[in-house]
Amino acid sequence: MKLKKLKIGYESYDIDWWTATNATSNEASGEFFAKEKKIGVDARESGAQLVNTLLHEALHGVVYHQGLKLGDEQEELIVNSMANGLTSILVDNPGFVAWIKEQL
Numbered sequence: 001m002k003l004k005k006l007k008i009g010y011e012s013y014d015i016d017w018w019t020a021t022n023a024t025s026n027e028a029s030g031e032f033f034a035k036e037k038k039i040g041v042d043a044r045e046s047g048a049q050l051v052n053t054l055l056h057e058a059l060h061g062v063v064y065h066q067g068l069k070l071g072d073e074q075e076e077l078i079v080n081s082m083a084n085g086l087t088s089i090l091v092d093n094p095g096f097v098a099w100i101k102e103q104l
C-alpha cells in the first residue's frame with residue numbers, strides 16, 4: 001500500500017511518490033514541502049529505508065508545526081538522528097508498532 005496522506009499538526013500532506021524520472025536532482029530520498037503541503041518520497045526505496053525516509057520527512061513536519069527555531073544544519077542533524085533512532089527501535093522491536101496501534 002502506498003500511503004496517500006500524512007496529517008501533521010493541523011495540516012494534511014499529500015505523499016508524492018517519486019519515480020526515477022521525477023526524483024530531485026540533489027538525490028535526496030525525500031523532501032518536506034511546507035507551503036505545497038507535500039512530502040516527496042523516493043518510491044524506489046522499500047523496507048526500513050523507506051520507513052526511515054518517511055519518518056525523517058514527518059519529523060521535519062513536526063519541527064515546522066511546533067515552531068522550533070532551528071538552523072537548517074541543526075534541524076537536519078536532529079531530524080536525522082531521531083529518524084534513524086526511531087527506525088532502529090522499530091526494526092529491533094517488531095511488536096512495538098502493533099502495541100502502539102492497540103494503545104491508540
Ligand SMILES: [Zn+2]
Pocket residue numbers: 056060076079080
Ligand atoms: Zn532532512
